[in-house]
Amino acid sequence: MTENRQDEVVVVSFDELTDLLERIFIRHGVSAPNAAILARNCAACQRDGSHSHGIFRIPGYVSTLNSGWVDGAAVPVVDDTGGAYIRVDAKNGFTQPAFFAARDLLVDRVKEHGIGLLAIRRSHHFSALWPDVEPFAEEGLVALAFVNSMTCVVPHGGTRPLYGTNPIAFAAPRKDEPPFVFDLATSAIANGDVQIAAREGRLLPEGMGVDKDGKPTRDPKEILNGGALLAFGGHKGSTFALMVEILAAALTGGFFSGEFDWSEFKGAQTPKTGQLFIVIDPERGGNGVFRERVSEICALTVEAGQSRLPGDRRLLERQRSAREGIALSAADHAMLLSKLA
Amino acid sequence: MTENRQDEVVVVSFDELTDLLERIFIRHGVSAPNAAILARNCAACQRDGSHSHGIFRIPGYVSTLNSGWVDGAAVPVVDDTGGAYIRVDAKNGFTQPAFFAARDLLVDRVKEHGIGLLAIRRSHHFSALWPDVEPFAEEGLVALAFVNSMTCVVPHGGTRPLYGTNPIAFAAPRKDEPPFVFDLATSAIANGDVQIAAREGRLLPEGMGVDKDGKPTRDPKEILNGGALLAFGGHKGSTFALMVEILAAALTGGFFSGEFDWSEFKGAQTPKTGQLFIVIDPERGGNGVFRERVSEICALTVEAGQSRLPGDRRLLERQRSAREGIALSAADHAMLLSKLA
Missing domain, CATH: 1.10.1530.10 (Malate/L-lactate/L-sulpholactate dehydrogenase, four-helix barrel)
Incomplete structure (x- = not known):
């Protein structure tokens, strides 16, 4: 140091x-x-x-x-259905320990069946999503992850926030280079970036959020003070945010972003929701050039003029x-x- | 009549x-x-x-x-891996017959393992995507579908088209009402809608496409005449379009949207690419209220002020x-x- x-x-x-x-x-x-x-x-x-x-x-x-809102010592309980569908009750702990409690089993099942699903509920996710998916791609697998969070995004055309920032992450292996990985909030901006802008006293670009009366604002403090974010990409982004509520909460048995009640826990900041993983073994498909093909489409994207990939x-x-x-x-x-x- | x-x-x-x-x-x-x-x-x-x-x-x-570009009489060949991963070679036919050739097997495997994947290659998809996923939800299953198409979308910040309109479709069952289904092009507008606007002589809204020199235009004819579409939602929508190329083409063994050569087939209009389905049995998760929960989050979306759901x-x-x-x-x-x- x-x-x-x-x-x-x-x-x-x-x-x-x-x-x-x-x-x-x-x-x-x-x-x-x-x-x-x-x-x-x-x-x-x-x-x-x-x-x-x-x-x-x-x-x-x-x-x-x-x-006291989250149990840092929670011991997650894995429910192995015997198939390619694994559930984990995080027991009010953080999502990542629940994920690691089932991760090896998930990979085994993906290798066995070609695809697998991991559904985590009663879990707190307070980090980026890419660290969850990238290691799958480092092992040659394809991974999709969905996590809902806490109410801060107004549905398209609506007046009140309902969805979380609800990111979607994806990872796929490439040939002789690190995996292709993205981690995208379905909100127009990540909550953490609004917090940083507020701390630094910066205005946001247009179209990121609304104030407490539902009016557009560029002031991150007004967004944080009873306002809300907008979804990225209009009605389409808003629809993906809704899909994340369905996959990460309805399907897992977790809470929706607007559903958990932390009012008795002063200082609580972590959303208690759910997380869903879908992991695929591309080798199972008999397509022996998957890594090469992912590298190829990434290279073509740069050739077409995109300066930087996710x-x-x-x-x-x-x-x-x-x-x-x-x-x-x-x-x-x-x-x-x-x-x- | x-x-x-x-x-x-x-x-x-x-x-x-x-x-x-x-x-x-x-x-x-x-x-x-x-x-x-x-x-x-x-x-x-x-x-x-x-x-x-x-x-x-x-x-x-x-x-x-x-x-002669597509074989209307193609007999698709199903490759059953014995697991939850099914491949179909459409044999240069349309995607939908290839899909139906494997659909029942896919549903069986989803019921058996909790999740299943269907990867179709050497296939032509020339229709909407929602008719492919909606029936799964009518049977109580959750379905995701990805299909790539023909080069017409410029990667974010790029100058040349690379991706297709690359839609993503999703379906989930609801309680006592029809399934929640969406079918969204990752382009800012669907190709068919540009064609209809051109036919009707209408201008498009801003931000839908560029002309042959890569300059923004509202004229659908300029977009169709050597121009290109933009992705929805800036870099995020463009990233989802790239993910669809990876899932629908790289993973299935199909062609990328910019890869197939139909120059010898005058009058050919159907993209020869690939399609991927991921189907999940929500009952397998032991969450007995999935339909109710999907209905609930849809109703909350309307309550939050969104006038119409997908x-x-x-x-x-x-x-x-x-x-x-x-x-x-x-x-x-x-x-x-x-x-x-």
């Missing part, structure tokens, strides 16, 4: 950051195995430049844990972090240390 | 229209079983007000069949057609009869 007072930056390695985050989680009631999973997930977001899901989320994690920036940030370490502002580093107290 | 000269309208029943279309398909080389499937599909689009995929497509079907207009048109018959313009009816000659 090196500290540079001049730039007010603290540089840490991935392992150092993971270790620090793990101790913070444990300090606030997360069990050791769950803390290891959450710390790695959060450190990966910070490492890869997903700043709205990195250490920026730690105060929210801590506040939520201290409120995930490109993340991979560059990851390489830089590996080379130079992860740079935290001194203020952020101090914030992390304060959570150990 | 009743004819009203004053309004220049010919009213037909669903069965009458299906029968007429079936005879047209057979007249142009489609085998009897394939013709029955295509006729029913096309008549359903017309009945439900999906006019850009109804009888409007018949000249294109006929032109393509006569060009599929609502289709259901109203379907009811009207059942009540009043299907009204064809005299010109359209004459066009159909001319295809029997």
Whole structure:
């Protein structure tokens, strides 16, 4: 760990950051195995430049844990149907430990049947979605994930928020290069990015959200203060947000984004909803060139003039972090240390 | 069949229209079983007000069949992997007969394993996607479908078209009401709607497409004449279009939207690509209230102020057609009869 007072930056390695985050989680009631999973997930977001899901989320994690809203020590219960459909009750814990409790079984079933489904309920997802799907593609599988969150998006043409930011993530292996991975909120902007803009006092572009009276606004504070986000892409994006409510909540047995009641838990910030994974083994299809074909269509997209593919920036940030370490502002580093107290 | 000269309208029943279309398909080389499937599909689009995929497509079907580009009498070959992953080689025929060749097997596997996948390749899809998924939901299943088409959409920020209109369709059963079904092109507008606007001499809204030099235009003729469409919702919609290329073509073993060569087949209009289905049995998840939950989130969407859900207009048109018959313009009816000659 090196500290540079001049730039007010603290540089840490991935392992150092993971270790620090793990101790913070444990300090606030997360069990050791769950803390290891959450710390790695959060450190990966910070490492890869997903700043709205990195250490920026730690105060929210801590506040939520201290409120009693989430059980950091929850032991998820896996319900193996014997087929390609696996359910997990997260038991009011975080989604990622529930996911890892069933992940190996899911991969076995995908290899056996060609496709598999993992439905997680009573779970709290408070991070990016790409860390959940990328490792499947690193193993040669294709993965889709859907998670609903907390009410902040107005249905198209509507006046009141109903959906969460409801991201959809996708990962597919490529030939001799990292997987193609995307993680897209179906809102016009991610909630975390609105929070960061509010913190930094920046205005948002047009079309991102509305104030508490349903009127368009560019002020992130007005959006956060009783306002709401819009879906991306008009009625189509709004329809995908609705589909995510159906897949991640109705199908799993989890709560809709507007349904859970955390009013008794002051400081709670994590949505208690559901998450759905669909994982496919492309080799099962007898199409031996799948990786090559994914690489090919990605290359053609760049040839057609798209300057950057989803995930490109993340991979560059990851390489830089590996080379130079992860740079935290001194203020952020101090914030992390304060959570150990 | 009743004819009203004053309004220049010919009213037909669903069965009458299906029968007429079936005879047209057979007249142009489609085998009897394939013709029955295509006729029913096309008549359903017309009945439900999906006019850009109804009888409007018949000249294109006929032109393509006569060009030799598609084999109307193709006998699809089903490759049963013994698991939940089924492949079909459409043998250069239309997608719908390939789909029906494997549909019952797919449903069996979904019931057995909880989820199933159907991958169709070497197939021509020239219709709407909702008729493919809706019947699964009528049987209580959840279905997702992806189909790529022909190059006409520019990747986000790019200069040349690469993707097709690449729709995504979804269906889920509801309680005591018809299924929730959507069918959304990932282009800003459907190709058929551009063709209809061109025919009717209407300008399009802003943001739908570009001319042959990559410049934004509202003129549908300029879009069709060497121009291209934009994806819906900026970079996110473009990313979903790319995902459809990966799922419907790379995964199935079909062609990308920009890959097939029909230059030797004058009059060919049908894209020869691939189609992917993912079908889920919600009952397998042990969540006995899935239908109720889908109805609930749909009702909440309307309560939040969205005036119309995807599929609502289709259901109203379907009811009207059942009540009043299907009204064809005299010109359209004459066009159909001319295809029997």
